[in-house]
Amino acid sequence: MFDSATLRLERANANEREADFVLKETQMIDTRIIRILADIVGKENVSTEKADRLCYSYDATQQKFLPDVVVHPQTAAEISLIMKMANAERIPVFPRGAGSGFTGGSLPTRGGIVLATERMNQIIEIDTENLVATVEPGVVTEQFQQAVEKVDLFYPPDPASLKFSTLGGNVAECAGGPRCVKYGVTKDFIIGLEIVTPQGDIITTGGPTMKGVVGYDLTKLICGSEGTLAIITRIIIKLLPLPEAKQTMLVLFDSIDGAAQAVSNIIGHRIIPATLEFMDGRTLDCVRQATDLQVPEAAQAVLIIEVDGDKEFLAKQAQKIADIIQPLGVVETRIARTAAESEALWQIRRSVSASLRKVNPDKFNEDICVPRSKVPEMIRKVDAISEKYGISIVNFGHAGDGNIHVNVMIDKKVAGEAEKAEKAIEEVFKGALELGGTMSGEHGVGIAKAPYIPLEITEKAADYMKAIKKALDPNNILNPGKIFLDQ
Amino acid sequence: MAKLKDLEDYRDEIEQCVKCGACRAHCPVFGAERREGRVARGKVALSQAVLEGEIDFEAKVMEDLSQCLLCGSCCAGCPNKVPTDEIVAAARRRIAKEKGLSTFGKGVAAILGRPRLMNSLAKTGGKLSALIFKKLPDNSGLRLRFPLPYLEAGRTLPYFTDQPFRERCPERIEGEPGKPTVAFFTGCGINYMYPAVGEAFLKALKFLGVTVIIPKDQACCGLPAVSAGATATVEALAEQNLTALTREPVDYILTACASCNAGLVKVYGDMKGDCAELGIKTRDIFVFLLEQGLAENLAELPSVTNPVRVTYHDPCHLRTQGITKEPRDILKSLPQVEYVEMENAGTCCGLGGTYSVYHYDNSKKIGAKKAGHISASGAELVATDCPGCIMQLQDSINHAGGKQRAVHILELLSEALPEI
Ligand SMILES: Cc1cc2nc3c(=O)[nH]c(=O)nc-3n(C[C@H](O)[C@H](O)[C@H](O)COP(=O)(O)OP(=O)(O)OC[C@H]3O[C@@H](n4cnc5c(N)ncnc54)[C@H](O)[C@@H]3O)c2cc1C
Ligand code: SF4
Ligand code: SF4
Numbered sequence: 001m002f003d004s005a006t007l008r009l010e011r012a013n014a015n016e017r018e019a020d021f022v023l024k025e026t027q028m029i030d031t032r033i034i035r036i037l038a039d040i041v042g043k044e045n046v047s048t049e050k051a052d053r054l055c056y057s058y059d060a061t062q063q064k065f066l067p068d069v070v071v072h073p074q075t076a077a078e079i080s081l082i083m084k085m086a087n088a089e090r091i092p093v094f095p096r097g098a099g100s101g102f103t104g105g106s107l108p109t110r111g112g113i114v115l116a117t118e119r120m121n122q123i124i125e126i127d128t129e130n131l132v133a134t135v136e137p138g139v140v141t142e143q144f145q146q147a148v149e150k151v152d153l154f155y156p157p158d159p160a161s162l163k164f165s166t167l168g169g170n171v172a173e174c175a176g177g178p179r180c181v182k183y184g185v186t187k188d189f190i191i192g193l194e195i196v197t198p199q200g201d202i203i204t205t206g207g208p209t210m211k212g213v214v215g216y217d218l219t220k221l222i223c224g225s226e227g228t229l230a231i232i233t234r235i236i237i238k239l240l241p242l243p244e245a246k247q248t249m250l251v252l253f254d255s256i257d258g259a260a261q262a263v264s265n266i267i268g269h270r271i272i273p274a275t276l277e278f279m280d281g282r283t284l285d286c287v288r289q290a291t292d293l294q295v296p297e298a299a300q301a302v303l304i305i306e307v308d309g310d311k312e313f314l315a316k317q318a319q320k321i322a323d324i325i326q327p328l329g330v331v332e333t334r335i336a337r338t339a340a341e342s343e344a345l346w347q348i349r350r351s352v353s354a355s356l357r358k359v360n361p362d363k364f365n366e367d368i369c370v371p372r373s374k375v376p377e378m379i380r381k382v383d384a385i386s387e388k389y390g391i392s393i394v395n396f397g398h399a400g401d402g403n404i405h406v407n408v409m410i411d412k413k414v415a416g417e418a419e420k421a422e423k424a425i426e427e428v429f430k431g432a433l434e435l436g437g438t439m440s441g442e443h444g445v446g447i448a449k450a451p452y453i454p455l456e457i458t459e460k461a462a463d464y465m466k467a468i469k470k471a472l473d474p475n476n477i478l479n480p481g482k483i484f485l486d487q
Numbered sequence: 488m489a490k491l492k493d494l495e496d497y498r499d500e501i502e503q504c505v506k507c508g509a510c511r512a513h514c515p516v517f518g519a520e521r522r523e524g525r526v527a528r529g530k531v532a533l534s535q536a537v538l539e540g541e542i543d544f545e546a547k548v549m550e551d552l553s554q555c556l557l558c559g560s561c562c563a564g565c566p567n568k569v570p571t572d573e574i575v576a577a578a579r580r581r582i583a584k585e586k587g588l589s590t591f592g593k594g595v596a597a598i599l600g601r602p603r604l605m606n607s608l609a610k611t612g613g614k615l616s617a618l619i620f621k622k623l624p625d626n627s628g629l630r631l632r633f634p635l636p637y638l639e640a641g642r643t644l645p646y647f648t649d650q651p652f653r654e655r656c657p658e659r660i661e662g663e664p665g666k667p668t669v670a671f672f673t674g675c676g677i678n679y680m681y682p683a684v685g686e687a688f689l690k691a692l693k694f695l696g697v698t699v700i701i702p703k704d705q706a707c708c709g710l711p712a713v714s715a716g717a718t719a720t721v722e723a724l725a726e727q728n729l730t731a732l733t734r735e736p737v738d739y740i741l742t743a744c745a746s747c748n749a750g751l752v753k754v755y756g757d758m759k760g761d762c763a764e765l766g767i768k769t770r771d772i773f774v775f776l777l778e779q780g781l782a783e784n785l786a787e788l789p790s791v792t793n794p795v796r797v798t799y800h801d802p803c804h805l806r807t808q809g810i811t812k813e814p815r816d817i818l819k820s821l822p823q824v825e826y827v828e829m830e831n832a833g834t835c836c837g838l839g840g841t842y843s844v845y846h847y848d849n850s851k852k853i854g855a856k857k858a859g860h861i862s863a864s865g866a867e868l869v870a871t872d873c874p875g876c877i878m879q880l881q882d883s884i885n886h887a888g889g890k891q892r893a894v895h896i897l898e899l900l901s902e903a904l905p906e907i
Pocket of ligand 3: 513514515516517525526527530554555556557558559560561562571572575
């Protein structure tokens with residue numbers, strides 16, 4: 001039984017509750033447990049209302065699992081108490097940031113407690129001397145970026161969801177974005193954490209120094225662990241000086257091979273652009289169909305290239321890139337001179353999501369990653385799969401790091417299409433693995449990709465990982481059933 | 488017959504929500520209170536659950552659905568353009584139908600629908616409200632914006648005019664031959680609170696030689712009733728306005744109030760029935776003035792040595808319709824104005840029709856952010872295109888201890904134009 005003394009349980013039970021506090025028993029959780037939770041975080045931060053349970057039942061996978069209770073803690077100490085209680089009572093706990101995940105990491109698949117970090121949204125410190133910041137996990141990515149940019153500092157990781165995703169979610173998924181080709185992914189900027197372990201201890205990993213080799217690198221272990229090994233309560237982030245300026249160019253190619261070759265050649269010339277985004281011919285077809293943006297018929301692939309750095313170098317570098325790629329079947333090159341022009345160039349990329357939807361109602365968005373040079377080969381494989389199953393698949397993504405967003409587009413209402421899509425996706429994963437790639441570059445495994453884990457990870461490697469989980473979370477309380485469905 | 492859509496009619500739009508969460512970046516209510524039930528995605532999920540019979544309109548569902556400014560910011564930022572504002576309004580209508588109008592909603596319907604209730608209302612009200620209500624006719628939407636709790640919350644209110652705008656001006660002002668004829672839909676804000684804006688409107692159109700018709704029997708656009716879920720009231724007001732605005736042939740119906748504009752264009756435009764026509768003819772005043780070439784006229788005016796620093800606030804009801812450039816263009820071409828853009832000019836002021844009546848605390852939080860941006864811009868004046876925003880902006884500035892004044896662009900335009 002759970003030790004009541006430490007958790008002020010006695011007081012919780014003895015205290016008379018105010019009449020307006022709704023106590024509704026749910027399947028897993030009785031009023032006693034709700035009282036304990038209310039005692040830990042305050043009754044206004046615990047809810048068993050159906051409306052709240054519904055609002056915390058989904059994420060961007062559009063799947064839905066009702067939790068029994070939603071809690072909004074504010075401190076590591078509160079989370080520690082929640083985890084201790086959850087262990088004693090064997091109630092699963094599901095950490096949740098903004099619920100923008102694409103693989104269901106935050107979904108309360110086994111009921112229990114959703115632990116939302118929405119109240120933990122303070123930027124604690126931006127240390128301009130050491131170029132290090134400390135934040136709480138619920139801080140929204142873009143808000144953090146804007147705050148550091150105000151003092152001429154720079155936090156590069158830029159998932160497309162940066163306007164709403166949380167840094168806690170970014171760390172848990174090791175999120176990436178266009179700028180990662182030059183600067184690296186989320187974990188490359190995380191140098192320390194404060195975490196609550198599955199059993200409720202508060203520990204710190206790493207610290208505010210650029211170096212540190214004492215003990216195992218737990219910081220890196222937690223990055224990308226999808227909320228299964230710890231709840232992140234503080235994040236120490238390394239920052240860079242803000243580049244003075246950036247320049248954007250958009251290049252239309254007559255083939256995907258030309259675009260891919262361009263990527264290799266640019267990098268071969270020792271230029272690492274801040275961004276190297278591509279869209280394939282099928283994506284452009286959708287954009288042409290759904291918008292009135294200017295995309296010449298001859299264009300079969302597009303690269304959006306952004307270079308950043310000192311002002312004087314940029315124009316020169318952009319010109320150099322234009323020269324390097326000119327022989328590779330370039331249909332047209334557009335270079336932006338102002339911020340507004342740059343925004344106009346991005347318009348094509350930003351219109352993709354809505355365009356796809358206009359053309360097909362449902363899509364499965366996978367984010368495989370292959371070695372950079374294998375991008376054209378991978379796209380040919382995808383084209384073949386698309387033909388085999390007679391369903392439309394479009395590709396776009398981060399050419400610089402071989403991260404391809406493969407979008408399988410169907411209409412779920414048409415019988416058989418969902419099954420076809422599933423088969424096609426499995427073949428896409430296999431194709432990526434054959435080329436030395438991975439099933440997911442950014443979005444993680446969660447539940448969506450969990451069934452495919454054996455394709456990529458050997459049994460021995462999986463056992464190694466599961467042993468870690470088992471040792472740290474013997475009662476399987478924290479985000480159970482994620483990554484490994486059988487956990 | 489004017490007929491508003493049911494929640495059922497929004498099934499497809501609701502299904503368009505892919506739960507991506509992008510609206511978390513745009514919803515002002517969520518910005519003030521970070522809970523999923525407060526954001527568009529949550530409100531859509533709840534509406535969906537109601538449609539599927541998974542949940543009833545229990546207290547918490549109604550509370551979340553009441554926490555919406557109907558500002559449309561979420562829809563503008565949504566990759567699938569899910570019209571959460573319309574969905575929430577439809578859900579509120581369904582609540583009203585199933586549960587009866589809320590006390591406040593009842594007030595709305597009563598005031599707008601049954602004129603005689605006004606006296607008893609004024610009697611039960613405090614001194615201040617009695618004073619205001621005396622000056623406000625029975626069917627004014629402003630009555631909805633100033634019920635008792637609102638007045639008692641320490642709010643600064645504009646002065647209420649003794650002589651409403653539409654009572655001071657003739658019903659028709661003849662312009663020059665060959666120039667367009669327009670109907671001026673004044674809305675309640677200009678008519679009862681800011682008649683000077685109406686005067687400025689007339690001066691600008693006179694300058695251009697446009698013929699203006701100001702039908703005396705036009706009514707409130709009905710947006711406050713939309714906000715409260717009072718279906719029949721909205722439909723009745725739409726009918727009345729249809730009669731008033733189509734009596735004489737006009738080329739355009741002009742508004743100088745963002746909310747009225749959205750009322751006519753979006754709410755009427757979406758209705759089943761003849762009222763949809765009104766939406767097609769309706770233009771915002773600055774869109775019209777630009778089309779008529781006013782910017783060139785302004786460019787010819789002599790410049791001023793001591794310009795005043797002015798910034799612009801985007802009313803949600805224009806911004807979400809894509810009208811952001813035209814008001815700025817006019818403002819920038821005024822000789823006495825030094826234009827500065829403020830950060831987050833496009834975020835909501837926090838008024839949201841009847842929202843601030845129910846939720847003054849959140850409304851104040853949203854307004855305080857705005858006041859901060861205005862102050863940081865260094866502007867002396869914040870100009871906008873909506874009486875409701877002017878009122879809320881001034882209230883927020885006052886609470887923040889600022890010195891800036893909130894004005895309508897038309898007032899500045901009127902200053903710049905020569906007397907004729
Ligand atoms: C439109 C759109 C575009 C996207 N683009 C990208 C992209 O370009 N790149 C990319 O990498 N991803 C992208 N994503 C996916 C998603 O935004 C990221 O995975 C993001 O990091 C999730 O953050 P979140 O705050 O929404 O976390 P949630 O979805 O709430 O949770 C994600 C995971 O993190 C865990 N978690 C959250 N907070 C904590 C915490 N404090 N401690 C421990 N675990 C925690 C959860 O348990 C869960 O497993 C996109 C999503 C959408 C909807
Ligand atoms: S942005 Fe639109 S699609 Fe995304 S969750 Fe919000 S309402 Fe739904
Ligand atoms: S209409 Fe405005 S307040 Fe309502 S959900 Fe959308 S953004 Fe939020």
